[in-house]
Amino acid sequence: RKEVEQDPGPFNVPEGATVAFNCTYSNSASQSFFWYRQDCRKEPKLLMSVYSSGNEDGRFTAQLNRASQYISLLIRDSKLSDSATYLCVVNMDNSGYSTLTFGKGTMLLVSP
Amino acid sequence: EAGVAQSPRYKIIEKRQSVAFWCNPISGHATLYWYQQILGQGPKLLIQFQNNGVVDDSQLPKDRFSAERLKGVDSTLKIQPAKLEDSAVYLCASSRTGAGANVLTFGAGSRLTVL
Numbered sequence: 001r002k003e004v005e006q007d008p009g010p011f012n013v014p015e016g017a018t019v020a021f022n023c024t025y026s027n028s029a030s031q032s033f034f035w036y037r038q039d040c041r042k043e044p045k046l047l048m049s050v051y052s053s054g055n056e057d058g059r060f061t062a063q064l065n066r067a068s069q070y071i072s073l074l075i076r077d078s079k080l081s082d083s084a085t086y087l088c089v090v091n092m093d094n095s096g097y098s099t100l101t102f103g104k105g106t107m108l109l110v111s112p
Numbered sequence: 113e114a115g116v117a118q119s120p121r122y123k124i125i126e127k128r129q130s131v132a133f134w135c136n137p138i139s140g141h142a143t144l145y146w147y148q149q150i151l152g153q154g155p156k157l158l159i160q161f162q163n164n165g166v167v168d169d170s171q172l173p174k175d176r177f178s179a180e181r182l183k184g185v186d187s188t189l190k191i192q193p194a195k196l197e198d199s200a201v202y203l204c205a206s207s208r209t210g211a212g213a214n215v216l217t218f219g220a221g222s223r224l225t226v227l
Contacts, residue, residue: 004154032214034214044203045218046215049214097143097167098143099157099168100145100157100214101157102156104152104153104154
């Protein structure tokens with residue numbers, strides 16, 4: 001089983017739609033979770049952290065389910081500018097340093 | 113603050129040749145990472161430095177890849193000899209230690225094509 005698994009998509013949605021991505025991780029000792037966004041031919045950038053209680057940042061909501069070892073990202077009222085690849089990232093603290101493992105990413109295409 | 117600088121942005125070489133990539137992290141960031149991103153995949157960690165020490169190089173193909181960060185600031189990643197499957201974007205990232213350790217800032221990447 002891969003450490004971090006994501007559906008590669010693409011998810012094709014119209015503007016204004018709500019879309020959700022899931023990500024599963026294999027290591028139950030994982031401690032921190034993130035979503036990064038990567039535009040085409042650009043570098044990844046941090047979108048948001050994922051907290052145990054769930055967190056929201058504008059149109060974006062992230063949830064963590066430790067029991068089932070998955071993370072989700074919900075995007076409401078999709079914009080054309082949301083088109084990108086969304087990378088699920090899991091951190092495990094190894095002997096005092098952080099090891100971040102990236103999933104393959106889920107591609108989102110928002111159309112007019 | 114200035115971002116993570118990488119060079120060159122693009123490099124085309126033939127198989128069995130060598131190549132080197134350079135990275136200058138954000139000032140004050142103790143941790144530096146080299147990731148390899150093959151088309152259609154997520155970034156894969158090659159090596160992680162904290163200051164000038166290696167903390168993780170478990171996925172670095174050491175028969176052909178090497179990296180150094182001698183003075184704990186900038187870093188060089190070398191591939192010698194290159195293979196076709198090394199064609200990828202090599203991303204350098206840096207982060208603080210402690211509370212900021214999980215926030216990686218990436219450079220624009222160095223795109224390598226091996227013919």
